[in-house]
Amino acid sequence: MTQPRKNAPTTRGRPFEPGNPGRPKGARHRTTLAIEALLEGEHEKLTRKAVELALGGDTTALRLCLERLAPARKDAPVSVELPRIEKPADAVAASAALIEAVSTGEITPDEAGRVMTLLTAHRTILETAELAARIAALEEARTPRRS
Structure with a gap:
């Protein structure tokens, strides 16, 4: 027998059914879709404006441009001399x-x-x-x- 949930009285609506997979992979939020629709065809103009602002001295725009041109590395190669490993020992x-x-x-x-x-x-x-x-x-x- 399942135990009642501690927060059951304060939960709005019905909770998800057990085994509910939730949002499918790749599904996009309505807000994201709306923003993309607003920006449709404006990417080049917005990029050009960000570059102009960066060249004009806007440090925020400059940082944005530099982060896109040379993003911070997540990891770097590790160089260490190790013996050849041909058997588990x-x-x-x-x-x-x-x-x-x-x-x-x-x-x-x-x-x-x-x-x-x-x-x-x-x-x-x-x-x-x-x-x-x-x-x-x-x-x-x-x-x-x-x-």
């Missing part, structure tokens, strides 16, 4: 090299965490491939050969 040496790089300040702990995630995934892939090969060899050895 090699991941231990790579992990040690990664920790060494953090301790010497070559990379940040956050960068090391992201690289470690890649190392862990790669190790798992290598282990899975190794296990699949071992299982195949066992099955091959178990299957009687016909002469």
